[in-house]
Every structure is written in structure tokens, then in C-alpha cells.
């Protein structure tokens with residue numbers, strides 16, 4: 001599927017983005033290990049989280065889905081999963097594969113974690129190494145550097161592990177294996193990463209301790225309590241809609257019920273540093289996670305201004321967005337948002353530098369290479385660096401065909417670029433948007449964007 005995006009005029013309205021992907025995965029996995037029935041509302045019915053449900057069902061868990069966003073999960077207890085009869089298909093989902101590896105390492109059966117050609121290219125040594133140090137028996141291609149991974153579950157010991165990269169997936173894999181280990185599983189992170197695993201396990205009665213950037217888990221003394229939870233809106237999905245709203249001249253968008261866990265709000269800090277007109281209201285806590293409404297006012301983009309003047313309209317002023325330098329601890333707090341940050345930077349005045357972000361190279365695509373290549377096709381002045389990119393703005397983005405490379409976040413970032421461009425932009429290969437944001441196109445249309453789908 002392809003999408004043609006027409007330059008946006010104003011985007012107006014109130015919307016709710018789908019449930020948080022990271023929290024949805026964890027809710028389904030952990031609920032399956034509780035004793036009793038869990039209820040999850042606003043579950044993300046995206047491809048990645050559906051892969052998690054498929055894996056859990058293959059382990060013998062009964063999951064009712066009265067609607068696409070509601071789950072009733074019959075928890076089987078920490079030792080209630082059954083040996084699967086076939087390889088577990090994680091499709092494109094790195095979170096499914098890496099977190100499940102931690103949980104499967106301590107079971108009393110054999111399992112294989114497999115996935116798409118996109119997933120089996122991604123690095124797995126980062127989880128295999130610490131899990132092996134805990135005593136896990138894991139085999140995989142290239143000595144466990146790549147999936148599929150074959151896991152012969154067995155007794156695990158404790159670990160005191162300093163993460164070589166700031167990764168919530170690796171931290172979680174170790175903490176989850178810690179639920180099955182005979183000693184403490186201690187993880188030291190180089191910078192804070194999303195802490196949904198710790199929050200949810202604590203809410204379920206597990207002993208997960210945290211002291212600064214040192215986190216520890218252990219074998220729970222009692223069964224995990226079932227969940228009754230409404231998943232907050234995904235700030236990583238909200239980022240695309242907020243960016244679209246900011247680049248459209250004069251519009252106004254309110255996103256209700258967005259998760260604003262401080263380990264995830266790097267994007268809000270970056271938008272504010274760029275001078276965006278952004279308000280956070282109605283801050284509250286739901287099921288152990290902070291949630292708020294986020295409101296943006298459109299500032300227009302350089303390319304829109306030029307387009308308006310060519311049509312004889314009134315040229316909006318250059319956007320007040322300006323370039324920023326982004327690095328250090330901010331990177332993991334905004335790790336999934338860099339494709340859209342790059343788009344915003346093309347419309348901001350001055351230079352934007354992203355550094356310390358080499359992790360972007362091992363996401364669904366090498367997001368440094370793919371973002372640079374595709375934005376350049378649209379006319380952006382963007383240079384690749386080993387650990388990030390440098391963008392000089394503002395530049396008028398022009399009409400051209402671009403490709404998502406099968407990467408959901410690149411597909412959505414290019415859609416936002418299309419809204420800010422001077423002419424229509426064709427984004428090829430957009431079915432992947434449903435991996436994390438089913439209904440993205442519909443939501444943008446409801447706010448006033450013009451998008452056409454072509455097979």
C-alpha cells in the first residue's frame with residue numbers, strides 16, 4: 001500500500017492516539033503470568049502487540065478479546081505456560097522477542113523465538129549474553145547474535161550486569177529472567193530508559209527495587225496479582241500528530257490521555273527546546289503511569305509559507321521552531337521519535353544536531369541511513385553522522401516519491417513531511433504503519449489532512 005499526502009492547510013480537532021505499545025506488550029505478557037483474570041482496556045491492536053498475543057496463545061494462555069482494544073487474560077501463574085508445539089512468531093516485534101526471551105529462559109521447557117526477515121536482522125547478543133551469564137541455555141544464528149533463538153529453559157542464577165547500551169528491552173529481559181532466578185538480577189543502566197516493566201511488576205506485587213539507575217528483581221514470594229488497567233495513549237504515536245499539528249499553519253490539536261512517563265517525554269522537552277507552542281494539561285495518574293492532555297498550536301512551515309506566497313496568499317511568517325542540539329541522556333527518552341524530529345528540524349530555523357544516537361541504526365531499519373536518504377529525496381539538507389545526523393533548516397520540501405523501507409515510524413514521519421511539503425508526496429510501503437498506529441491515516445484525515453491511499 002502507498003499513501004499520497006497533500007500539503008496541509010490547517011489541522012484542527014481533538015483526538016486520542018491508540019494505547020502505548022510498550023505498556024500493551026507488558027500488560028499482556030505479565031497478565032498471562034498472574035493468578036486470576038486480568039482486564040486490559042485501550043490495548044494497542046497493532047501488529048507488534050498482536051504478535052505478543054499470538055505468542056502467548058501458543059504457550060497455552062487463554063485471551064479473550066471482546067473488542068480489538070479490550071483483553072481478558074486468564075493468568076496461568078509464573079509456571080503455567082506450556083511448551084509450544086511450533087516456533088513462536090514475533091513477526092516484526094523486537095520487544096516481543098527480547099522480553100519473551102527473558103521469560104522463557106527460566107521455564108522448564110524448550111521454545112524457539114522467530115520473526116520476520118526485518119526482525120531476524122536485529123541484534124540479539126545484547127540479551128543472549130546476560131541471559132547466558134544467568135545460566136540460560138540459548139542457541140541462535142551466529143552463536144546467538146541473531147534470531148531465531150532456541151531456548152532450553154532451566155534454573156537461573158542471579159546477575160549484576162551493567163548495560164553496554166541504554167536499552168529498556170535488555171533491562172526488561174534481565175529483570176524478567178530475575179523472576180525465575182535463584183539470586184538477585186541487578187541491572188545498572190548508563191542512562192534512564194523506559195521503566196514500564198518496573199512499574200507494572202511492582203503494581204502486581206513483585207519485588208522490583210530501584211536506586212537511581214540500579215534496578216533489581218527477584219523471584220516473587222507470592223503469585224503475581226492480576227491487572228485491571230487502561231493503557232495510556234502512546235506518546236510515541238502522539239509525536240507524529242503533534243508534529244503534523246505544529247507544522248500546519250494556525251491549526252490547533254488536542255490529544256487526550258497521552259502517557260507522559262518521564263522516561264518517555266524526551267520528545268516534549270525537545271519540542272519545547274525548539275520553541276514549539278505546546279501545553280500539557282490535566283496531568284493525572286492512571287494505573288501507576290502519569291497521563292495528560294497535550295495541546296499544540298500550528299506554527300506553519302517554511303515550505304508552506306512559500307507555497308502560500310506562490311498561490312498569492314498571505315505568506316505566514318517563518319516558523320518560530322529553531323534548531324537544537326540533542327544528545328546524552330535525552331536520547332533514550334526520545335529514542336523512537338528521531339524520524340519525526342528530523343522532519344521538524346527540516347522546517348526549523350538553524351542547525352539541528354543529533355548525537356549519541358547510534359542505537360538508531362539497529363531499529364526496524366537503520367534509522368540514521370533511511371531518514372537521511374528519504375529526507376534528502378524531499379530536498380532536506382541533512383548529513384549522516386556515525387551516531388546521528390545534522391540538519392540545516394529551514395528548507396522547502398518538494399514533491400517526490402519516498403519509501404518507508406517497511407519501517408512504521410519512518411512511514412509516519414514521511415507522512416508528516418508530506419503535510420509540510422510544497423507539493424504532494426507519495427510514501428511507498430505504508431502498510432507497516434499498523435505495526436504501532438492502526439488508524440493513523442484516519443486520525444489525520446479527521447483533523448483535516450488530505451491523504452489518498454493507493455494499492
Ligand code: S3P
Nearest residue numbers: 022095166167168169170335336
Ligand atoms: C521498547 C524499548 C526501546 C524502543 C522500542 C520499545 C520497549 O527499544 O525503541 O520501540 O518496549 O522496551 P530498546 O530497548 O532497544 O532501546
